[in-house]
Amino acid sequence: MERNNKTIGKVAGIIANLVIVEVDGPVAQNEICFIQHPESNLMAEVIKILGKNVYVQVFESTRGLKIGTNVEFEGHLLEVTLGPGILSSTYDGLQNDLNKMEGVFLKRGDYTDPLNREKKWDFTPIAKAGDAVVAGDWLGEVPENGMPHRILVPFKLEGSYTVKSVVAAGEYTVDEEIAVITDEEGNDIKLTMVQKWPVKKAVKTYKEKPRPFKLLQTGTRTMDTLNPIVEGGTGFIPGPFGTGKTVLQHSISKFADADIVIIAACGERANEVVEIFTEFPELEDPKTGRKLMERTTIIANTSNMPVAAREASVYTAMALGEYYRAMGLKVLLMADSTSRWAQALREMSNRLEELPGPDAFPMDLTAIITSFYARAGFVYLNNGESGSITFIGTVSPAGGNLKEPVTESTRKAARCFYGLNQTRADGKRYPAIDPIDSYSKYLEYPEVVENLKETIGENWLDNVNKAKTLLLRGKEAQEQINILGDDGVPLEFHERFWNSELVDAVILQQDSFDKVDANCPLHRQKFMLEKVLDVTEMKFSFDSFEDVNVYFKRIINTFKQMNYSEWESDTFKTYSEELEGIIKERLN
Amino acid sequence: METQAFQKVYTKITNLTKATVTLTATDVGNEEMALVHGRMAQVVKIMKDEVILQVFEGTEGIPTNAEVVFLGRPPQIKVGEQLAGRFFNAFGDPIDGGPDVDGKVIDTGGPSVNPVRRKQPSDLIATGIAGIDLNNSLVTGQKIPFFADPDQPYNQVMANVALRAEADKIILGGMGLSNDDYLYFKNVFDNAGALDRIVSFVNTTDDAPVERLLIPDMALSAAEYFAEEKQEKVLVLLTDMTLFADALSIVSNRMDQIPSKDSMPGSLYSDLARIYEKAVQFPHGGSITIIAVTTLNGGDITHAIPDNTGYITEGQLFLRMDSDVGKVIVDPFRSLSRLKQLVIGKQTREDHPQVMNAAIRLYADAANAKTKQDNGFDLSDYDERTLKFAKEYSEQILAIDINIDTEKMLDTTWDLFQDNFKREEVVVRQEFVDKYWKE
């Protein structure tokens, strides 16, 4: 929707950040308005209309607001501003550039420009006069922190157009004209590098959205090896507090094989955002040699920032992701935590006195979550290139109980489930992803299986299944040992248990704070898995269960030292040889 | 007191509930303070010319013709050096018999710090308590609660931590403190000669429960003044946040809001986060560290209050009575300081992270051995050794009465490793074993 005449209204009711506005004129659902509080304009979004009464959720504190205050409706929905300069920025949930705000404390109604209007970008044309184009097509390109930032035909333009002119290669600001295109009626439209897009609407300018099929390497063994996620895939990480959701997401953002990383800190701790922009500018992107921060954008709507903007923040992040996907880039999108987003929906729904669903969440929670996850995906663009958004959200289940509405709704929407297990976390078995309950539905896709075989090896999945079986059998053996006692079971049960402990310690457990172990590339994962499986297939001779324990602990210790050593370094080789030695001692 | 000549006085209350009054009034701001029959109240809802006020002390005895005076301001506090050494109630009025303080008037519950203006917390807070410093090191700018049963000595431990923490200011926010506990804090601070570093905002069990809702904002506004303007290291103690949350639920029930889990308001997470997120490290060195107490009901941490707290804070400290050694210990399994990795092995000795993890792993093995023992199974030699280790570790490291420096904690732990285990059983990076394992 776009409307040129602004509708005016007056505040008629205030309940926390829900404000009722009496209007005289047309207003649209989800339209943006500004409440003209004497101190500063407060931005709000229409969420319900009842006759002349328009209910708006205010993105700021309403302290001091009075009845009768003027409200101006903007004639558009909540939008993001798209153009070069988004990468390495830190925005709030409404895409205000936090670095541009003055002072230590956030000031309400302080809205800052997400882009740099002065900076000149090095533009190279892609389209030429006479080309037929539609929304999302590439007109030109500027380098943005080493990434090719394509300048697109604005998403909002419907129908087909002909390129009339594109400026010559050279330096331009985002607001300078870079192309003129002509619509079917012959009207010229002047374009700059900037466009706007309503965040709650999915960008669908791609040609095709096939099922995702390509492995996305994350560097986390228990994900890549056991339950891989794919480019354009979706996953979620539910877990009680303190079990490692955020650490895992940060680790994936650092090491996953993505071009662009967008992190939505949604209703979580400010210190965790600080951690990102303290560490990422120091860390090197293994692929490009540039700093990680240069390919990262943070949407920070931390828990103490206004609740309504928290709801908006995940959409802002998704819209930015869709923009970069349309440039043919691999986007990794993280949201921590989607439960906080759901809670923001709940707070508002309660204030609106809507009929509550389970745990007082809104009735349409599942629908909202599902349609959000559906915006991720792998796409082919009109020019044959491909792009993707891989989305991983965390879920913070109340009381750690997975049978609660947000977890259950998300399970319907996401294809990978990385459940964090309290017992594993308590035992410092990080990442605490439960190897048995977790799953990747992508392993059921023949095209994914094909891709894994091609990229890793023909027998890779057989090996993975062997490891999974070992874990299962180890768990059963442990239960038996617990019931019958160490001496009450055959020695073989202890061997079974320790084989699974070996897989657990070497493959599943990974120390995110160790500079080497933190990232395990695929070839290294393959090597270690094969090595571990070799050991589990050996026939050792043991006298007693204690003998088994002690021996396996030595093996595990040596394997772990390998994990801590640089790949193929001298120390790595030394431990590898040490391992061979230990094995020889016992072979039958 | 605060009534001024030009203020409009209303005398016609239309509705009265246990916690709120409704009247017709104009030109009233949201969250504005008012005096209703001389009692502090705050605007919570406005519909056209109908204003609903929450009366903190409750509405008992308020007549429909009571005087209602709007004060034209949100909740405020006077801040300045004069606060030091003083005790106040939830409204910022002195309760120690001293004079009113002079200072700058600021609104409480103000805006949050821009995340990009924060600095990553990086200064270790040494408490001497090994269960904290070794396994759950605290850092300035952190927020962390004690999860404790009501009968545990949490206020004592907290007072100890506060006094040893080398803070420039300690701000106590007491909610539903018993009079004895209030006097306890007053005494320890006094005896330690630390009173001039301490500011207290106290709501005791004698005061109305709903008044507690103002305490954290008061304490944290004062903290912000000292940490930001005066660039001081401020430690804020909030006890007991469970009673704060209970007050939230009282209010939301009385206002007919739809309760979510455990009859808590659906906004509990945001309400608590708004408080805890005031913890901050500023680049100029000033900081606010929050140590809170959340008492548990029958040890249940899945209850909405501890659960939401756990999702907000940067870890939690559990106290537990270890009957094997007869001492209260900091439970190494369930306690966690999320920020410890920012300092351990960096501001402390290099082997700290690995030693800490190894010891806890062995302590966990001891717990398994104990289960085996309780189930009547034979113990292996290794089991026996872990049990012995666990007992010594509990006594020499985990007990809350320990007061040693971090080096000593690490050395003690290495000694315990050597006394009880073989090198390869400990699983620590080889370079550290080579360096710290004595022949």
Ligand SMILES: Nc1ncnc2c1ncn2[C@@H]1O[C@H](COP(=O)(O)OP(=O)(O)OP(=O)(O)O)[C@@H](O)[C@H]1O
């Ligand atoms: N892979 C890991 N390696 C080492 N330590 C870890 C790992 N994952 C988590 N931890 C430890 O667990 C702590 C909590 O992790 P994290 O902050 O990720 O939890 P969370 O699930 O996000 O909790 P919350 O829901 O409260 O945000 C970390 O501070 C760290 O000490």
Ligand SMILES: [Mg+2]
């Ligand atoms: Mg987290």
